[in-house]
Amino acid sequence: MIVASDKHERFNEAPSPTWQRQLSSAIRDPHELCQRLGLSEAWLPGARKGHQLFEVCVPDAYLSRIAHATPDDPLLRQVLPLGDEAVSAIGYVTDPLEEAEHRPARGLIHKYAGRVLLIASPNCAINCRYCFRRHFPYSDNSPSRAEWQDALQYLRDAPSIHEAILSGGDPLAANDRQLAWLVGELEKIPHLKRLRIHTRLPVVIPDRVDSALLDWLGTTRLQKVMVLHINHANEIDQAVIDACTRLKAAGVTLLNQSVLLRGINDEVETLATLSERLFEAGVLPYYLHVLDPVQGAAHFDVPDDEARTIVTQLREHLPGFLMPRLVREVPGEASKTPL
Numbered sequence: 001m002i003v004a005s006d007k008h009e010r011f012n013e014a015p016s017p018t019w020q021r022q023l024s025s026a027i028r029d030p031h032e033l034c035q036r037l038g039l040s041e042a043w044l045p046g047a048r049k050g051h052q053l054f055e056v057c058v059p060d061a062y063l064s065r066i067a068h069a070t071p072d073d074p075l076l077r078q079v080l081p082l083g084d085e086a087v088s089a090i091g092y093v094t095d096p097l098e099e100a101e102h103r104p105a106r107g108l109i110h111k112y113a114g115r116v117l118l119i120a121s122p123n124c125a126i127n128c129r130y131c132f133r134r135h136f137p138y139s140d141n142s143p144s145r146a147e148w149q150d151a152l153q154y155l156r157d158a159p160s161i162h163e164a165i166l167s168g169g170d171p172l173a174a175n176d177r178q179l180a181w182l183v184g185e186l187e188k189i190p191h192l193k194r195l196r197i198h199t200r201l202p203v204v205i206p207d208r209v210d211s212a213l214l215d216w217l218g219t220t221r222l223q224k225v226m227v228l229h230i231n232h233a234n235e236i237d238q239a240v241i242d243a244c245t246r247l248k249a250a251g252v253t254l255l256n257q258s259v260l261l262r263g264i265n266d267e268v269e270t271l272a273t274l275s276e277r278l279f280e281a282g283v284l285p286y287y288l289h290v291l292d293p294v295q296g297a298a299h300f301d302v303p304d305d306e307a308r309t310i311v312t313q314l315r316e317h318l319p320g321f322l323m324p325r326l327v328r329e330v331p332g333e334a335s336k337t338p339l
C-alpha cells in the first residue's frame with residue numbers, strides 16, 4: 001500500500017512490514033472470496049455485479065474470523081458484494097454528507113468548529129459495502145507532501161482549530177514514514193492539541209499496530225484519540241485485543257463507532273455483546289451511526305423508529321458508560337444529530 005507521494009521515496013527501502021504484505025495479498029476477486037468461504041456458485045453473479053461498483057477487498061486476517069459456508073455471517077455481510085448494490089433507491093446519493101461543499105484545501109474537509117479532517121490515505125484495508133465514501137473522489141484528494149502545504153497553511157491560519165482528524169480511506173493504510181512526516185508538521189502548529197485517527201486497520205489487520213507505528217504515535221506531543229470502527233463482537237479476536245493493548249500502552253485513548261446495519265448488528269443482544277467485548281479490549285463505545293444514505297447501500301438501512309427502539313432496549317442491558325450514542329450525520333449541521 002503506497003500513497004502516490006511516497007512511490008519514489010520507497011524505492012530503496014527495506015522489505016515491507018508484515019501488515020503491508022498482508023494487505024498486498026488481500027482477496028480482490030469475488031470468485032476467490034466465494035470459494036475460500038465455501039459459498040455456493042449462486043452468490044457469484046451478485047458478487048460480481050457489486051464488485052464492479054465497488055471492488056471487493058478482504059485480507060486473510062479478517063477472512064479468518066468469518067464462518068465457513070455461512071452466507072449470513074455478520075462479518076461476511078460487511079464485505080461480500082451483492083447485486084442489491086446496483087439498485088437505485090430514492091434519496092441515496094454518491095455524496096450523502098455533501099463533503100464536496102467543505103473542502104477549502106486539497107485533502108482537507110472542514111465541517112465542524114474546532115476540528116478538521118485530513119484525508120491521509122485514499123486506500124483502505126477492507127472495502128465495507130455500506131461505506132459512505134464508496135464513491136469519494138480520492139484521486140482529487142490525495143495530496144503529495146508539496147500539496148499538503150495548502151492544508152497545513154489553512155490550519156496555521158485558523159487558531160480556533162484544536163484537533164486534526166486523520167481519515168481516509170483509512171489513514172493507517174499510509175506508510176509510517178508518510179504519517180510520521182504529516183504528524184510532525186501538525187505538531188509544529190501550536191494551537192493544535194489533539195490528533196484523532198479514525199481507522200479500521202487495527203481491527204482488520206491487527207499487525208498494523210507494529211513498532212514503526214507506535215514509534216511516531218507514542219512520541220507526538222499531541223493528545224491521541226483513536227476511533228476504531230467495529231460493528232460486531234466477532235471482529236474482536238485476541239489479536240485485536242493485543243493490538244488495542246499496545247495502543248493504550250502508547251497513550252492512545254480508544255473509542256469505537258459502529259454503523260447500525262440490517263442483518264449485521266440490528267439486534268439488542270448483538271449490540272450489548274459488542275459493547276461488552278469492546279470494553280474487554282479496552283475500548284469505549286462512542287457512536288452508533290444510522291446508515292448514511294449512500295448509493296448502493298440501501299439494503300443495510302434500519303429505519304429511525306426501529307433504531308430508537310433498539311437503543312431504548314439496549315439501555316436496559318448496559319451500564320451508561322457502555323452505551324453508544326445513536327446519531328445521524330446531517331449535512332450542514334454543526335455537529336452529529338442525536339436521534
Ligand code: SF4
Binds near residue numbers: 127132133168
Ligand atoms: S474502512 Fe472505513 S473508509 Fe474504508 S471502506 Fe470501510 S468504512 Fe469505508
